[in-house]
Amino acid sequence: MSEATGAKKTPLYDVHVEAKAKMVDFAGWLMPVKYGSEIDEHRAVRTAAGLFDVSHMGEIRVRGEGALDFLQGLTPNNVSRLKIGQAHYSGLLTAEAGYIDDLLVYRLAEDDFLLVVNASNIDDDFEHIVSQPHPGCEIENHSDRYALIALQGPKAPEILARVTDAELDGLAYYWFLQDQKVAGADCLISRTGYTGELGFELYLAPEDAPTVWRKLIEVGAADGLLPAGLGARDTLRLEAGMALYGHEINRTTTAYEAGLGWTVKLKKGDFLGSEVLARQKAEGVDRKLVGFEVKSKGIARQGHRILRDGEAVGEVCSGTFGPTLQKAIGTAYVPTELSEVGTELQIEVRKRVLDAEVVEMPFYKRS
Amino acid sequence: MYPESYLYSEEHEWLHVDEDVCTLGITKFAQEELGEVVFVELPNVGDTFEKGDEIGTIESVKAVAEIYTPLSGEIIEVNSELDDSPELINEDPHKRGWICKIRMASGTDLSDLMSAEKYADFASGDS
Numbered sequence: 001m002s003e004a005t006g007a008k009k010t011p012l013y014d015v016h017v018e019a020k021a022k023m024v025d026f027a028g029w030l031m032p033v034k035y036g037s038e039i040d041e042h043r044a045v046r047t048a049a050g051l052f053d054v055s056h057m058g059e060i061r062v063r064g065e066g067a068l069d070f071l072q073g074l075t076p077n078n079v080s081r082l083k084i085g086q087a088h089y090s091g092l093l094t095a096e097a098g099y100i101d102d103l104l105v106y107r108l109a110e111d112d113f114l115l116v117v118n119a120s121n122i123d124d125d126f127e128h129i130v131s132q133p134h135p136g137c138e139i140e141n142h143s144d145r146y147a148l149i150a151l152q153g154p155k156a157p158e159i160l161a162r163v164t165d166a167e168l169d170g171l172a173y174y175w176f177l178q179d180q181k182v183a184g185a186d187c188l189i190s191r192t193g194y195t196g197e198l199g200f201e202l203y204l205a206p207e208d209a210p211t212v213w214r215k216l217i218e219v220g221a222a223d224g225l226l227p228a229g230l231g232a233r234d235t236l237r238l239e240a241g242m243a244l245y246g247h248e249i250n251r252t253t254t255a256y257e258a259g260l261g262w263t264v265k266l267k268k269g270d271f272l273g274s275e276v277l278a279r280q281k282a283e284g285v286d287r288k289l290v291g292f293e294v295k296s297k298g299i300a301r302q303g304h305r306i307l308r309d310g311e312a313v314g315e316v317c318s319g320t321f322g323p324t325l326q327k328a329i330g331t332a333y334v335p336t337e338l339s340e341v342g343t344e345l346q347i348e349v350r351k352r353v354l355d356a357e358v359v360e361m362p363f364y365k366r367s
Numbered sequence: 368m369y370p371e372s373y374l375y376s377e378e379h380e381w382l383h384v385d386e387d388v389c390t391l392g393i394t395k396f397a398q399e400e401l402g403e404v405v406f407v408e409l410p411n412v413g414d415t416f417e418k419g420d421e422i423g424t425i426e427s428v429k430a431v432a433e434i435y436t437p438l439s440g441e442i443i444e445v446n447s448e449l450d451d452s453p454e455l456i457n458e459d460p461h462k463r464g465w466i467c468k469i470r471m472a473s474g475t476d477l478s479d480l481m482s483a484e485k486y487a488d489f490a491s492g493d494s
Contacts, residue, residue, distance in 0.1 A: 038428050039403050231402070231429050297450075299406055299426050321405040321428050328406075350424065352408070 010055035011147045011206035015213055019227055026230060027120035029056040034229040041232035042323040045195050046366075048224030049153030051216055052233055054194075054201070055209065058122035058143040060129060063112040066136025071113060074132060074272060075105065076255060078265040082107040087174050087190060090263055091255065092117075092125055097273030097280070098251035099258075101125050102243060104192065106176060114142075118245045132272070147209035151216060152199030152228075152236075154366075159220040160200055163212075164189070168200075183215035194233065196240025196364055238329065239322045241291060241362025247302060247318040248289055248331055256280045257333065258289045259361070288339040289317070291361035292347075294328035296354040300347040306332050307346040307353065313338060316347065322363060329363050330356075368395060368487065370461055374477060375486035376437040381461060382480065384471075389438060392465040393425065393456065396490040402427040404456040409445040410467055416440065423466065425456065434466060438475050444468040 007025045016023060021032035032053065034041060044050045062071060071079045077090035084107050092100040101121040106114040117125045126141050151160055157168050166180040166189055176190035185208035193199035204212060217225065234244070243249050248258055255264045255277060264277050294300055299321050306314035319330030330347075338345065343358040373381045379397035383390040398404065406426040416422050416436045423434045445467045449455060456464035481489060 033429075034402070037403055235428060297406060298408065299431070301431065321426070323428065 008056075010053055011209040012053045012055060012149075012213055015210050016053065016227075021227070021229060024230070027056060027118070029119055031056060032227070032229040034231045035227045038229065038231035038235070039323045041226050041228035042235050044224055044226040045153045045197055045228055045232060045236055046324050047154070048226075049151060049155040049159055049199075049220055050195070050226055050228035050232065051213065051220070052150040052152065052228050053148075053209075053213070054150050054233075055147040055206070056119035057148050058117040058119060058125065058141070059146045059203075060115040060117060060122075060126060061113070061140045061142045062115060062129070062134075062137060063109075064137045065111055066134060067111045067113055070132070070134045070137045071105065072268060072271060074129065075103075076264045076271055076273065076277065077105070078268045079105060079107070079113070080268070081265075084109055085175055085177070087176060087192060088263075089174075091249075091260070092128060093255075093271075093273035094251060095272055095276075097254040097276035099245065099249040099253060099255075100128050100251065102245055102249055106188075106190070108178065116148075121245065145205070146203050147206045149202045149204070149209065149213060149216070150193055150195075150199060151202065151220075151225075152193045152195040152197050153225075154198055155220070155223045155225065156197070156199045159216065159223060159225055160189075162219045163215055183212045185212050187212070194240075194242055195236040196242070196362065197236075197366055234318075235320050235323055238318050238320055238331070239324055239362070239364035241364075244318060253289075253333070254280060254285070257285045257287055284336065286336060287314070287333045288336050289331055290334055290339045290343075290358045291363055292330055292332060292345060292356040293359045293363075294319075294330070294347065294354050294356050296352075296356075298349050298352060298354045299328040300330045300349055300354060300356065305348040306334055306356075307348055308334075308338060310346075312348075313345075324364055329359075331361075334358075369483040371483045373461070373483060374480035375483065375489075376435075376480055377489065378435050378437065379490065380434065380437060382437065382477075384477065387471050387473075388443065389440070389469050389471055390465050391434075391436070391467055391469060393432075393434070393460060394486070394490065395460045397432070398457050398460045398464070401425060401430055401432050404453045407449040407453045407456065407466070409447070409449065410442045412442050412445060414442045416442070416469075425453075436469065437480060438469065438477070439472040440469040440475070441472075442467050443470045 016032040075090040104116040163183040188203040300319035
């Protein structure tokens with residue numbers, strides 16, 4: 001069904017088809033949305049482990065003597081604080097402080113960084129990055145050089161330890177190990193993820209991905225490891241309160257509105273968007289991203305209108321049924337005065353109006 | 368796979384007609400496409416609908432599907448078991464996962480509905 005669409009295949013495409021995954025076109029890539037049951041895959045990640053193919057993500061390499069200064073001016077987080085072997089979450093912002101994309105910045109060496117970006121934005125991101133003055137910097141799109149496999153869940157460390165000698169015990173959240181072997185393949189092991197669980201992301205050469213994937217499934221099966229698709233990835237990240245580009249963040253939203261103020265380091269000096277962010281920090285923002293729980297029966301979805309006393313005050317960014325919480329949850333931008341936890345909202349879902357309440361984010365925290 | 372005694376619509380509903388009462392549900396194919404059902408919005412008993420009207424919705428984790436009635440009539444019963452056990456639509460779509468019973472308007476024309484065999488062909492071409 002998909003041959004005609006021209007969508008790209010990850011190095012694990014054949015493995016997914018063999019596992020009878022339901023494949024969908026996502027951001028121009030043929031990706032597994034689920035292998036069996038989305039809810040089972042979601043639960044596997046919360047209670048055991050799940051394996052995700054996220055090879056569609058983009059990797060942009062920035063290196064050279066000017067790399068640090070360049071990235072300091074390009075992104076809001078403080079890159080100079082990163083040690084070699086450490087990564088952080090940040091953004092690519094417009095001069096108006098809207099998000100072109102969100103990303104991870106890995107410091108591979110003193111003057112060598114890897115930016116990991118969303119598949120749907122790779123071309124825009126690359127164009128934006130190279131369009132900025134970048135003296136002493138070499139910028140290359142290395143997206144085709146990496147496959148990316150995420151192993152997530154409480155059993156992830158013991159499963160991974162069966163196929164690597166890497167020192168996983170001392171690896172803290174948002175740190176990574178380079179030049180490791182995983183199932184015999186060269187690999188960068190990063191303690192990061194997008195599920196709210198303990199886990200790792202494995203960067204490796206595309207040609208090694210099928211072997212590593214199959215080996216992990218083999219050694220993890222007895223612990224309940226399941227391959228997991230984009231469906232589970234989305235419900236997991238939303239329960240964990242993590243933003244998704246095109247939903248919680250886009251070119252019209254700023255870090256302070258999105259609750260991502262912790263990624264903004266104004267004291268480090270000027271960067272793209274810093275003027276607007278400094279003003280918002282001083283004056284406050286008019287609207288804020290909130291998490292809500294639907295109290296009535298029903299599920300709110302992206303685009304549904306948020307009402308207060310019958311008047312539209314916002315729109316749903318993401319909405320789903322949360323399999324761990326067993327509740328319909330979602331995110332929305334609302335006027336700041338309606339963003340307090342406990343505020344009652346209504347959501348227009350087709351012909352019905354559902355009751356909802358602003359709740360604390362993240363919706364789910366691992367214990 | 369599809370009961371011979373039922374009729375089927377292009378919207379992937381099945382209908383079981385007994386005199387002037389028709390029981391309606393969604394097909395095995397439809398529930399597979401939709402994924403795990405977590406919520407069903409049922410019509411109210413006593414509501415009347417015209418052919419093609421939306422009478423309710425079925426939501427899975429990631430998707431929502433409208434239920435359209437393929438015939439005109441009045442809702443005389445709904446499967447309230449689906450309120451607490453929406454997964455019946457996945458587990459037993461053609462029996463315990465039924466959605467509602469409709470008293471058909473007089474002169475209802477069923478000729479554009481499909482037989483089981485024809486529907487099986489239709490569904491396999493739609494995947």
